[in-house]
């Protein structure tokens with residue numbers, strides 16, 4: 001089940017929602033269905049993002065980068081070169 005990030009167009013509340021086909025998420029703050037879908041990704045913001053970053057730090061400390069997306073990996077390697 002994909003997780004999507006939304007911004008509520010009615011109240012501006014950002015949230016993430018698991019979205020099944022044929023269902024429409026609504027804003028948990030105001031119940032509005034006028035939502036702006038943000039980048040659909042496997043990396044939702046907030047708490048899960050923090051957990052993911054923690055895993056990444058552990059992985060990086062251990063010297064492997066399997067948790068990184070190709071673009072992040074490129075950035076990381078580029079950063080290392082610059083150091």
Ligand SMILES: [Zn+2]
Pocket residue numbers: 008009010011012013027028029030031032
């Ligand atoms: Zn709202």
